[in-house]
Amino acid sequence: xxxxxxTLCISAIAxxxxxxxxxxxxxxxxQGELLESGAxxxxxxxxxxxxxxAVSGGSQVGSTINVPAQSVDAGLFxxxxxxxxxxxxxxxxxxEIVVDGTTLAPRQAITRSPYSxxxxxxxxxxxxxxxxxTTNPASKLHLxxxxxxxxxxxxxxxxxxxxxxxGGSLFGFSKPGVPLLAIDVxxxxxxxxxxxxxxxxxxxxxxxxxxxxxxxxxxTITDGAIGVFGFASAPTGRGIGVQGRSVxxxxxxxxxxxxxxxxxxxxxxxxxxxxxxxDHPLDKISRLRGVYxxxxxEHGGQHDLGMIAEEVGQVLPEIVNYEENGVDAxxxxxxxxxxLLVEAVKALRAEKDSEIATLVVQVDDLRTxxxxxxxxxxxxEQLITKLAPIHQEEGMK
Numbered sequence: 001x002x003x004x005x006x007t008l009c010i011s012a013i014a015x016x017x018x019x020x021x022x023x024x025x026x027x028x029x030x031q032g033e034l035l036e037s038g039a040x041x042x043x044x045x046x047x048x049x050x051x052x053x054a055v056s057g058g059s060q061v062g063s064t065i066n067v068p069a070q071s072v073d074a075g076l077f078x079x080x081x082x083x084x085x086x087x088x089x090x091x092x093x094x095x096e097i098v099v100d101g102t103t104l105a106p107r108q109a110i111t112r113s114p115y116s117x118x119x120x121x122x123x124x125x126x127x128x129x130x131x132x133x134t135t136n137p138a139s140k141l142h143l144x145x146x147x148x149x150x151x152x153x154x155x156x157x158x159x160x161x162x163x164x165x166x167g168g169s170l171f172g173f174s175k176p177g178v179p180l181l182a183i184d185v186x187x188x189x190x191x192x193x194x195x196x197x198x199x200x201x202x203x204x205x206x207x208x209x210x211x212x213x214x215x216x217x218x219x220t221i222t223d224g225a226i227g228v229f230g231f232a233s234a235p236t237g238r239g240i241g242v243q244g245r246s247v248x249x250x251x252x253x254x255x256x257x258x259x260x261x262x263x264x265x266x267x268x269x270x271x272x273x274x275x276x277x278x279d280h281p282l283d284k285i286s287r288l289r290g291v292y293x294x295x296x297x298e299h300g301g302q303h304d305l306g307m308i309a310e311e312v313g314q315v316l317p318e319i320v321n322y323e324e325n326g327v328d329a330x331x332x333x334x335x336x337x338x339x340l341l342v343e344a345v346k347a348l349r350a351e352k353d354s355e356i357a358t359l360v361v362q363v364d365d366l367r368t369x370x371x372x373x374x375x376x377x378x379x380x381e382q383l384i385t386k387l388a389p390i391h392q393e394e395g396m397k
Contacts, residue, residue, distance in 0.1 A: 027080050027081070027082045028080070028081060029078055029079070029080055030049070030078065030079050030095070031076075031077070032078075033076055034077060034099065035075055040074050040075025040076075041075050042073060043071075044069045044070065044072070045069075045099050045100055046066075046067065046068050046069065046070070046100055046101075047067040047070045047099055048066050048067070048098040049065045049067070049081055049095060049096070049098075050062075050063075050065070050096045051087055051094070051095060051096075052094045052095075052096055053092075053094075054094065055094050055106060055107055056105075056106070061087040061093060062083045062084060062086070062087045063083075065081055065083070092109065092110070093109075094107035094109055096108075123135045123137065125137060129141075129142065180192070180193065182196050182199065184196050184199055188202065189202055189204065190203050190204070191203075191204045191206075192204070192206070192215075193206040193207050194206040203215075226264075227256065228256070229241075229242075230242030242254075245300075246300075263335065277343065278339060278340055278343045281340055281343035281344040281346075281347050282344050282347050282351075284315050284316065284344075285340065285344045288307065288311070288312060288315055289308075290305065291307065291308060293305070293306070306334070307332065307334075309329035309330075309331060310327075310328075310329045313329060316336075316337075316340065318336070319333045319336040319337070320332045320333075321333075
């Protein structure tokens with residue numbers, strides 16, 4: 001005949017406001033009812049508690065907890081148990097109880113409550129949405145503001161997230177100390193190969209390794225394909241759609257290849273008004289100068305040639321972008337020099353055509369004058385021929 005019978009009720013000790021200082025975050029409370037010879041037990045009993053991986057037989061998980069003198073009143077008792085966290089890996093476990101040397105049967109199946117030990121601050125709602133730092137997860141995984149997230153792969157931090165107020169940040173790493181991906185949630189910026197404090201655009205890609213390009217864009221659709229599209233809609237200030245910079249003297253700040261246009265810009269009569277020819281193109285060209293120069297260290301330090309944007313702005317302000325002070329130039333659009341050059345070539349050709357036309361007229365005039373002179377010379381020669389015999393006769397008299 002079975003001497004002892006017990007029923008099981010387990011609750012997470014972390015939910016009890018009266019938890020003692022000696023308790024840890026892996027402690028849970030076991031509450032049971034002990035019957036001795038069919039009646040509620042009273043008194044002090046020694047109890048041993050152990051975890052097993054099967055309802056009978058099997059292997060013990062962790063160590064045994066010994067309670068040498070457990071008080072039981074009207075059959076009811078409560079004991080705090082701490083098996084640590086390592087045993088609660090999600091697999092089903094059973095609790096075996098030994099009272100005064102008698103092993104109770106069957107073992108008690110562990111309910112879901114003790115498994116929350118392994119979460120330690122992770123909340124799972126009824127829909128199995130997981131919240132970290134919040135008890136109201138809005139998605140399958142919800143990390144509350146102010147939290148941090150790290151994912152390690154082979155001992156290397158492959159991903160790290162820091163979510164603060166009012167925004168946050170995300171990091172990804174390919175090797176220790178080298179950022180692969182950085183997302184600045186607060187400012188809406190993404191970095192590839194660069195840290196958060198260096199992000200200078202909505203997308204900032206940097207490569208310090210042996211790769212072909214920091215950004216490589218490829219479009220395979222045959223009609224209207226665009227590899228890279230940049231558009232700056234800011235009417236004033238520093239608006240840049242796409243910016244690229246290579247510090248190598250043999251590198252490209254921007255490189256486009258393939259069939260069709262390597263560099264294109266929106267340009268249709270449908271979108272333009274007040275269309276006028278560029279006036280005095282040769283005069284404008286004469287006021288510009290091309291120069292050799294050396295960049296400062298921040299911009300690469302290499303020898304180069306080009307123009308001075310502030311000087312160009314005095315002639316063609318439409319193609320120069322300035323700082324907010326309106327004095328210091330950020331840069332200029334060399335591509336928009338083409339319309340001026342086209343009109344300058346046309347003006348130069350018109351000048352030369354006019355000069356040639358004038359020379360043709362002058363040559364025609366010279367030819368006409370030459371014809372007149374030749375005719376007069378011919379008449380003089382004829383007159384001389386007629387006068388020659390007469391002059392000879394007079395000379396013989």
